[in-house]
Amino acid sequence: METFATRxxxxxxxxxxxxxxxxxxxxxxxxxxxxxxxxxxxxxxxDQSDIGTLGEERPRGLxxxxxxxxxxxxxxxxxxxxxxxxxxxxxxxxxxxPAQDYFRTxxxxxRGLLVEALTEAGELGEIDEGIDPVAAASAVxxxxxxxxxxxxxxxxxxxxxxxxxxxxxxxxxxxxxxxD
Amino acid sequence: METFATRxxxxxxxxxxxxxxxxxxxxxxxxxxxxxxxxxxxxxxxDQSDIGTLGEERPRGLxxxxxxxxxxxxxxxxxxxxxxxxxxxxxxxxxxxPAQDYFRTxxxxxRGLLVEALTEAGELGEIDEGIDPVAAASAVxxxxxxxxxxxxxxxxxxxxxxxxxxxxxxxxxxxxxxxD
DNA sequence: GTCTATATTTGGATAGAC
DNA sequence: GTCTATCCAAATATAGAC
Numbered sequence: 547m548e549t550f551a552t553r554x555x556x557x558x559x560x561x562x563x564x565x566x567x568x569x570x571x572x573x574x575x576x577x578x579x580x581x582x583x584x585x586x587x588x589x590x591x592x593d594q595s596d597i598g599t600l601g602e603e604r605p606r607g608l609x610x611x612x613x614x615x616x617x618x619x620x621x622x623x624x625x626x627x628x629x630x631x632x633x634x635x636x637x638x639x640x641x642x643x644p645a646q647d648y649f650r651t652x653x654x655x656x657r658g659l660l661v662e663a664l665t666e667a668g669e670l671g672e673i674d675e676g677i678d679p680v681a682a683a684s685a686v687x688x689x690x691x692x693x694x695x696x697x698x699x700x701x702x703x704x705x706x707x708x709x710x711x712x713x714x715x716x717x718x719x720x721x722x723x724x725x726d
Numbered sequence: 727m728e729t730f731a732t733r734x735x736x737x738x739x740x741x742x743x744x745x746x747x748x749x750x751x752x753x754x755x756x757x758x759x760x761x762x763x764x765x766x767x768x769x770x771x772x773d774q775s776d777i778g779t780l781g782e783e784r785p786r787g788l789x790x791x792x793x794x795x796x797x798x799x800x801x802x803x804x805x806x807x808x809x810x811x812x813x814x815x816x817x818x819x820x821x822x823x824p825a826q827d828y829f830r831t832x833x834x835x836x837r838g839l840l841v842e843a844l845t846e847a848g849e850l851g852e853i854d855e856g857i858d859p860v861a862a863a864s865a866v867x868x869x870x871x872x873x874x875x876x877x878x879x880x881x882x883x884x885x886x887x888x889x890x891x892x893x894x895x896x897x898x899x900x901x902x903x904x905x906d
Numbered sequence: 907g908t909c910t911a912t913a914t915t916t917g918g919a920t921a922g923a924c
Numbered sequence: 925g926t927c928t929a930t931c932c933a934a935a936t937a938t939a940g941a942c
Contacts, residue, residue, distance in 0.1 A: 554820045557736040560918065571918080573926050581918065629819060636816030639809060639878040640734045650879045657876075657883070678892070684876060684884050685869055685893045691876075692868025696837075698819040699830045703837070704864050712858070713865045716896040739935065753908050755937065 547588050551630035554637050555585055555645065582644035585634075589648050592630070600659070608672045610663035611686070611714050612722050618690060619707035625698070632694045657683045673718050682717050689713040727768050731810035734817050735765055735825065762824035765814075769828050772810070780839070788852045790843035791866070791894050792902050798870060799887035805878070812874045837863045853898050862897050869893040 549558045549566060560581055564571045578584040605613045621628050638649040660683035667673045690710055697704040715721050729738045729746060740761055744751045758764040785793045801808050818829040840863030847853045870890055877884040895901050 552821050554734070554736060554817055556734060557820065559916080561916085569925090570927060572920085572928080575919065576925065576927095579919095632816050633820055636812050636875055637734055639875060640737065640813055641732050646879070653876050653879055654883070681885070681889050681892050684873060684889050685896075688869045688872025688876060688889070689865055689893070690868075690872070692871035693864060695816055695819060695871060696833050696864060696868060699826070699833055703834070705861070709861050709864050709868070712861050713869070713893065713897065716865075716899070717893065719896070740937090741935080749907090750909060751936085752910080752938085756907065756909095759937095761936070 547592065547630060548626055550585060550588060551626050551633060554633045555581075555643070556637070560584075585644050586648070589634075589645060592627075604659075605663075607663060607667040607670045608718075608723055609726075610659070611667075611718070612725050614686065614690065615707055615711045615714065615722065616725060618693070618710040621694070622697070622701075622706050625701075628694050629698055632691070632698060635691065636695075653687065656687050660686055667718075673720065677718065685717055686714060727772065727810060728806055730765060730768060731806050731813060734813045735761075735823070736817070740764070765824050766828070769814075769825060772807070784839075785843075787843060787847040787850045788898075788903055789906075790839070791847075791898070792905050794866065794870065795887055795891045795894065795902065796905060798873070798890040801874070802877070802881075802886050805881075808874050809878055812871070812878060815871065816875075833867065836867050840866055847898075853900065857898065865897055866894055 549563045552558075553562075558581075560571045560574050563584070564574045567574065574584065578587055604610065634645055635649050635652075637643060638645040657680070661679045664673070664677065664679035664682055668675065668677065668679070690706075693704060693706045693709055697706050711722060729743045732738075733742075738761075740751045740754050743764070744754045747754065754764065758767055784790065814825055815829050815832075817823060818825040837860070841859045844853070844857065844859035844862055848855065848857065848859070870886075873884060873886045873889055877886050891902060
C-alpha cells in the first residue's frame with residue numbers, strides 16, 4: 547500500500563515492495579500471480595475498511611453528508627491513504643491500467659450512495675426540493691477528490707474538512723447538522 | 727502530449743513518443759536532455775494556451791467564473807488535454823516526480839486567480855459579503871479537477887459543465903450571469 | 907539534426923532447490 | 925513458503941558516424 551501510494555502503480559517495483567515486506571521479489575510473486583494481481587489485492591484489502599463498502603447500517607440522509615466531512619477531517623491525518631487513492635484513481639484513466647474497472651465501479655457506487663443519501667434527505671424534508679441529487683452527488687465526490695491533490699501538494703494551503711463542508715452546505719443551501 | 731496523457735509519465739516511453747513524432751528515440755533526446763526535460767517542455771508548451779497564464783486582460787469578477795464554466799464545456803470536447811492534466815497532476819504528488827514543482831506552482835497560481843476574481847466580485851457587489859474567497863477558490867478548482875477523473879472513467883455519467891456551474895452557483899449563493 | 911549501436915540498469919516473471 | 929538463479933524484455937542515456 548505504501549509503495550503504490552508513494553510511487554504510483556507503474557513506477558512501483560516489486561523489488562521495493564518485497565524489501566519493505568521482508569521477503570524477496572520472487573517471494574511476493576508466490577502470493578500474487580503478477581504485479582497487477584498485487585494491486586488488485588491491495589485495493590480489495592483497503593476496501594474492507596473503507597467508505598465504499600458501508601453496509602446497510604450506514605448513516606441516512608444528511609447524516610451521511612456529515613459523515614463525509616468527518617472522513618475528510620480524518621483523512622488529513624492519513625496522508626498515505628489519501629495519496630494511494632489520489633494517485634491510483636487518476637492513473638487508472640490511462641490505457642490498460644489494471645485498476646480501471648475498480649475505480650469505474652467505485653465511482654459509480656459512490657455516486658449511487660450519495661444519490662441515495664440526498665434522496666433520503668429530500669424525503670425527510672432535510673433539504674429543498676429543487677436539488678438535483680445526481681448532479682450534487684458528482685459535485686460532492688469531485689470536491690473531495692480534487693481537494694486531496696491540492697492538499698497533498700500543499701497541506702498548509704488547504705483545509706480539506708472545512709472546504710468540503712463549505713461545498714456541501716452550499717450545494718444543499720443550508721448548514722449541515724452536527725454529528726451525534 | 728498524447729503519449730504522456732495516455733500513459734502517464736512513468737509508463738510513457740521515449741520510444742513510443744519518438745515513433746509518433748516520426749524520429750528515433752535518440753533523435754528525441756537530441757532536443758531534450760532527458761525524459762524529465764521533455765515532460766517539462768510539454769507542460770511549458772501547453773501553458774502558452776492555457777488558463778493558468780491568462781494575461782492582464784482576463785475576465786474580472788463573476789465573468790471569470792463564467793469563463794471557468796465555459797472551459798469545462800470546452801474540455802468535454804478535448805479529452806486528450808483533460809487526461810493529460812488529470813493524470814499528471816495526481817501523478818505529480820508521488821516521490822520525486824519531475825512535474826511536482828510545476829503543479830504546486832500551478833495550483834497556487836490558480837487559487838490566486840480565483841481569490842482575486844472572487845474578491846473583485848465582492849467589491850463589485852456581485853456576490854454576498856459572507857463568502858470566503860480562499861475556501862471557495864479551493865473548492866471551485868477541486869470540483870473541476872475531480873469531475874475530470876469521473877468523466878474520463880464514465881463520460882456519459884458526468885456533465886462537467888453543468889456540475890461545475892451548479893457547484894459555482896451554490897458556492898456563490900446566486901446564479902452566474904450569462905456570457906457576453 | 908538524425909541516425910545506429912551500445913552501455914547500463916531495471917523491470918516482471920519463471921524454474922527449481924530447499 | 926521462501927529462496928537463488930536466470931530469462932527476457934524494455935527502459936534511459938550516451939558515443940560517435942553521417
